[in-house]
Amino acid sequence: xxxxxxxxxxxxxxxxxxxxxxxxxxxxxxxxxxxxxxxxxxxxxxxxxxxxxxxxxxxxxxxxxxxxxxxxxxxxxxxxxxxxxxxxxxxxxxxxxxxxxxxxxxxxxxxxxxxxxxxxxxxxxxxxxxxxxxxxxxxxxxxxxxxxxxxxxxxxxxxxxxxxxxxxxxxxxxxxxxxxxxxxxxxxxxxxxxxxxxxxxxxxxxxxxxxxxxxxxxxxxxxxxxxxxxxxxxxxxxxxxxxxxxxxxxxxxxxxxxxxxxxxxxxxxxxxxxxxxxxxxxxxxxxxxxxxxxxxxxxxxxxxxxxxxxxxxxxxxxxxxxxxxxxxxxxxxxxxxxxxxxxxxxxxxxxxxxxxxxxxxxxxxxxxxxxxxxxxxxxxxxxxxxxxxxxxxxxxxxxxxxxxxxxxxxxxxxxxxxxxxxxxxxxxxxxxxxxxxxxxxxxxxxxxxxxxxxxxxxxxxxxxxxxxxxxxxxxxxxxxxxxxxxxxxxxxxxxxxxxxxxxxxxxxxxxxxxxxxxxxxxxxxxxxxxxxxxxxxxxxxxxxxxxxxxxxxxxxxxxxxxxxxxxxxxxxxxxxxxxxxxxxxxxxxxxxxxxxxxxxxxxxxxxxxxxxxxxxxxxxxxxxxxxxxxx
Amino acid sequence: xxxxxxxxxxxxxxxxxxxxxxxxxxxxxxxxxxxxxxxxxxxxxxxxxxxxxxxxxxxxxxxxxxxxxxxxxxxxxxxxxxxxxxxxxxxxxxxxxxxxxxxxxxxxxxxxxxxxxxxxxxxxxxxxxxxxxxxxxxxxxxxxxxxxxxxxxxxxxxxxxxxxxxxxxxxxxxxxxxxxxxxxxxxxxxxxxxxxxxxxxxxxxxxxxxxxxxxxxxxxxxxxxxxxxxxxxxxxxxxxxxxxxxxxxxxxxxxxxxxxxxxxxxxxxxxxxxxxxxxxxxxxxxxxxxxxxxxxxxxxxxxxxxxxxxxxxxxxxxxxxxxxxxxxxxxxxxxxxxxxxxxxxxxxxxxxxxx
Ligand code: SF4
Numbered sequence: 001x002x003x004x005x006x007x008x009x010x011x012x013x014x015x016x017x018x019x020x021x022x023x024x025x026x027x028x029x030x031x032x033x034x035x036x037x038x039x040x041x042x043x044x045x046x047x048x049x050x051x052x053x054x055x056x057x058x059x060x061x062x063x064x065x066x067x068x069x070x071x072x073x074x075x076x077x078x079x080x081x082x083x084x085x086x087x088x089x090x091x092x093x094x095x096x097x098x099x100x101x102x103x104x105x106x107x108x109x110x111x112x113x114x115x116x117x118x119x120x121x122x123x124x125x126x127x128x129x130x131x132x133x134x135x136x137x138x139x140x141x142x143x144x145x146x147x148x149x150x151x152x153x154x155x156x157x158x159x160x161x162x163x164x165x166x167x168x169x170x171x172x173x174x175x176x177x178x179x180x181x182x183x184x185x186x187x188x189x190x191x192x193x194x195x196x197x198x199x200x201x202x203x204x205x206x207x208x209x210x211x212x213x214x215x216x217x218x219x220x221x222x223x224x225x226x227x228x229x230x231x232x233x234x235x236x237x238x239x240x241x242x243x244x245x246x247x248x249x250x251x252x253x254x255x256x257x258x259x260x261x262x263x264x265x266x267x268x269x270x271x272x273x274x275x276x277x278x279x280x281x282x283x284x285x286x287x288x289x290x291x292x293x294x295x296x297x298x299x300x301x302x303x304x305x306x307x308x309x310x311x312x313x314x315x316x317x318x319x320x321x322x323x324x325x326x327x328x329x330x331x332x333x334x335x336x337x338x339x340x341x342x343x344x345x346x347x348x349x350x351x352x353x354x355x356x357x358x359x360x361x362x363x364x365x366x367x368x369x370x371x372x373x374x375x376x377x378x379x380x381x382x383x384x385x386x387x388x389x390x391x392x393x394x395x396x397x398x399x400x401x402x403x404x405x406x407x408x409x410x411x412x413x414x415x416x417x418x419x420x421x422x423x424x425x426x427x428x429x430x431x432x433x434x435x436x437x438x439x440x441x442x443x444x445x446x447x448x449x450x451x452x453x454x455x456x457x458x459x460x461x462x463x464x465x466x467x468x469x470x471x472x473x474x475x476x477x478x479x480x481x482x483x484x485x486x487x488x489x490x491x492x493x494x495x496x497x498x499x500x501x502x503x504x505x506x507x508x509x510x511x512x513x514x515x516x517x518x519x520x521x522x523x524x525x526x527x528x529x530x531x532x533x534x535x536x537x538x539x540x541x542x543x544x545x546x547x548x549x550x551x552x553x554x555x556x557x558x559x560x561x562x563x564x565x566x567x568x569x570x571x572x573x574x575x576x577x578x579x580x581x582x583x584x585x586x587x588x589x590x591x592x593x594x595x596x597x598x599x600x601x602x603x604x605x606x607x608x609x610x611x612x613x614x615x616x617x618x619x620x621x622x623x624x625x626x627x628x629x630x631x
Numbered sequence: 632x633x634x635x636x637x638x639x640x641x642x643x644x645x646x647x648x649x650x651x652x653x654x655x656x657x658x659x660x661x662x663x664x665x666x667x668x669x670x671x672x673x674x675x676x677x678x679x680x681x682x683x684x685x686x687x688x689x690x691x692x693x694x695x696x697x698x699x700x701x702x703x704x705x706x707x708x709x710x711x712x713x714x715x716x717x718x719x720x721x722x723x724x725x726x727x728x729x730x731x732x733x734x735x736x737x738x739x740x741x742x743x744x745x746x747x748x749x750x751x752x753x754x755x756x757x758x759x760x761x762x763x764x765x766x767x768x769x770x771x772x773x774x775x776x777x778x779x780x781x782x783x784x785x786x787x788x789x790x791x792x793x794x795x796x797x798x799x800x801x802x803x804x805x806x807x808x809x810x811x812x813x814x815x816x817x818x819x820x821x822x823x824x825x826x827x828x829x830x831x832x833x834x835x836x837x838x839x840x841x842x843x844x845x846x847x848x849x850x851x852x853x854x855x856x857x858x859x860x861x862x863x864x865x866x867x868x869x870x871x872x873x874x875x876x877x878x879x880x881x882x883x884x885x886x887x888x889x890x891x892x893x894x895x896x897x898x899x900x901x902x903x904x905x906x907x908x909x910x911x912x913x914x915x916x917x918x919x920x921x922x923x924x925x926x927x928x929x930x931x932x933x934x935x936x937x938x939x940x941x942x943x944x945x946x947x948x949x950x951x952x953x954x955x956x957x958x959x960x961x962x963x964x965x966x967x968x969x970x971x972x973x974x975x976x977x978x979x980x981x982x983x984x985x986x
Pocket of ligand 1: 662663664666667668669698699768772773846847848849850
């Protein structure tokens with residue numbers, strides 16, 4: 001038996017990388033699940049190729065799964081990773097730059113044969129030359145060891161080969177002291193119909209564990225204590241699944257049947273897939289002939305009294321623009337989910353970006369305001385979906401949910417809510433016999449009545465032509481038009497009065513306020529926490545509502561010497577803040593199809609506080625403008 | 632389910648309310664050009680409505696953009712004047728959400744076949760129970776006279792000063808190819824035929840498609856005159872009647888014989904043919920309907936009017952409802968808490984210790 005020492009760690013980041021066919025997503029998910037049950041806090045990030053079946057061994061066929069787990073709060077999937085599991089040479093080549101210096105490479109020897117080296121573009125075997133001299137390298141002949149462990153299984157060599165990821169998983173379980181039981185249980189369920197495959201996977205898993213236990217290759221084992229999560233029941237959840245669940249919950253809370261009109265598009269399709277499986281909740285999903293039919297069918301369903309939803313990604317949203325204007329004009333409740341991806345045009349469909357903010361806010365002809373919400377984390381998508389439904393129904397206005405690739409596919413532990421505590425949503429339909437006019441507004445919310453076809457006496461016509469106030473008749477009257485434009489905006493602006501104020505995390509005043517939105521929450525929060533640990537007075541304000549903006553935002557911006565706005569775009573929110581609050585907020589932009597690393601944010605804070613920040617022209621322009629304005 | 636929604640969506644109790652034509656006229660002034668064919672279509676629609684036995688509040692008219700798309704404003708029912716070309720998609724969503732409603736789609740040759748062509752063909756194959764009235768005037772009226780996808784090739788318009796280069800669509804052939812289950816053609820100038828065709832469409836369960844020749848008096852006056860004018864109509868128009876030989880001419884002295892896949896006109900007066908030589912029309916025969924639709928571009932043959940095809944096929948919204956019911960039978964009514972708790976759930980104790 002190997003004599004290994006045990007080292008305690010607060011947190012660890014692992015990246016499993018291999019060929020698309022190597023089962024890296026499954027391996028990562030299993031490690032995540034087991035660590036969650038063990039009690040760690042976790043954040044994950046899958047990264048898979050856009051090609052459905054990329055050729056084996058190639059660089060563009062590499063699929064990876066990164067997870068970050070720890071004994072205290074985990075906010076991001078991790079910047080640089082501590083461990084890279086490379087099942088082949090291409091996986092090493094693609095991912096090595098993300099491994100921290102001194103980190104660990106666990107390589108599958110078979111994946112570095114001559115063919116694999118050639119496909120990855122290595123002239124020499126990097127496991128043997130100086131490529132990896134800054135890292136701890138462990139070469140394990142996973143394929144051969146797995147084959148030996150399963151010699152008596154009676155399975156074909158191809159089937160045996162497919163269990164090698166479980167051998168690797170077993171090794172990692174040993175290395176980090178994880179229990180095997182959760183994966184063994186999962187395997188039995190998953191392969192209930194093929195017990196021989198289940199047995200083979202368990203054998204491979206145990207063989208991997210035993211390999212760690214009996215050989216002397218690893219000298220150190222690591223322990224990562226459970227985190228102190230709030231008590232309760234948890235599951236891991238991705239943003240797309242949480243959105244689907246939230247939509248179903250909103251249907252229940254409103255007493256409305258859910259209608260989803262959608263057209264397949266990466267990375268939003270899973271929402272359609274998930275909801276299509278939930279028909280027993282009365283959910284009707286309609287895969288339309290195109291994006292336009294997807295949204296217009298939803299508008300038709302809303303007219304009929306459904307909780308109407310359409311889901312898409314950036315380019316699809318562009319196609320829906322005109323119809324969303326129709327929903328604004330006809331003042332019908334509609335939820336529009338945009339899982340943003342890198343653009344413009346087709347862009348990089350599997351990569352993250354937050355560049356649809358302007359499109360959501362302004363991407364329609366004329367003045368067509370909508371409510372815009374953005375979830376910060378995967379689990380938060382559940383609450384955001386319910387809130388979107390509540391606001392759509394309350395104001396009879398389209399509500400956008402700006403998710404993104406990172407929130408949609410990333411996962412985190414979710415403290416399961418008790419459904420009895422969810423808010424009620426009252427559709428407040430117009431009643432037969434009531435004093436009715438199609439555009440007679442509720443004095444408080446300014447919402448118009450939602451009068452359902454089938455209700456006797458409320459027959460009326462609506463449409464995209466401008467309406468006369470109250471009567472809803474077609475009107476070209478100049479003053480009426482101006483009034484209606486302002487009413488449609490006012491309806492949304494008024495919400496700010498009843499929505500909660502924005503709370504700043506960290507310091508409430510001081511050196512730097514980091515203002516963010518959407519999925520960069522984790523990286524910004526982590527940067528804020530670390531800066532405070534070194535004595536900086538830093539706050540973090542994260543917007544979940546981008547229209548209307550929280551009523552106290554203007555005041556918050558004044559409480560800090562500097563405001564930095566990190567965004568995965570070319571500076572959209574920062575522009576809004578500058579123009580609305582005339583504040584010299586600083587840009588921190590990244591447009592690489594990748595999420596922020598927390599270090600990038602810390603670095604910006606450091607630069608700003610040391611006076612080294614290289615203000616671009618715009619920033620100095622805004623600053624001098626502001627100074628002039630103050631004089 | 633919400634109470635008001637449940638009441639609105641309940642099946643109507645039959646025959647309680649008796650309507651007259653006036654009940655379907657809205658208080659809005661009709662704004663089409665004087666002499667426009669749209670007036671006749673509106674009048675016939677208002678005329679048949681009381682007889683359909685459908686409560687007024689269950690009727691919805693949905694349109695896109697164009698002259699014809701003003702139609703919903705003039706019907707005192709529920710109505711939705713949507714955006715260009717999208718009425719079929721909007722109506723599909725409404726009908727899926729509310730199968731209890733009688734939904735009518737009003738569109739034109741530009742709206743339905745150009746900008747909205749994709750929605751139209753997909754509606755046909757899905758067979759959602761909607762009635763589509765395509766007002767064909769072979770021109771863009773509302774935008775003041777550009778050629779449309781049904782305009783004859785070579786037509787000189789503002790946007791085609793040297794003549795249009797487009798081969799026009801044959802709307803009937805198009806929807807027959809798109810798996811429509813009810814395909815008909817009628818005209819604004821033959822009121823009884825228009826009336827009976829609308830009724831047939833209302834009766835059909837599934838998507839009903841009617842092409843209506845509609846005269847645009849301002850931009851394309853008289854384009855259908857040879858088919859609609861009483862003096863020439865007998866020789867240019869073939870009125871179809873299921874189970875009857877296909878006869879036309881002032882004295883029904885001519886007939887259509889299908890010779891394989893070819894339609895030919897035969898005379899019953901030259902002593903060579905008898906009525907037995909004339910093909911009997913079968914409205915359940917898609918191939919025959921297609922051949923008859925192709926007579927439009929065959930010189931010397933009449934145009935077919937009436938119901939070219941009627942066939943029963945399951946409706947989209949019924950099948951979707953069946954799936955919902957089936958899912959409920961198998962899995963029980965959805966239980967939200969159970970759904971959230973599904974998957975791999977673990978417990979964190981109050982001491983936050985390893986469970
Ligand atoms: S332009 Fe033509 S189609 Fe339009 S209303 Fe006038 S006559 Fe009718």
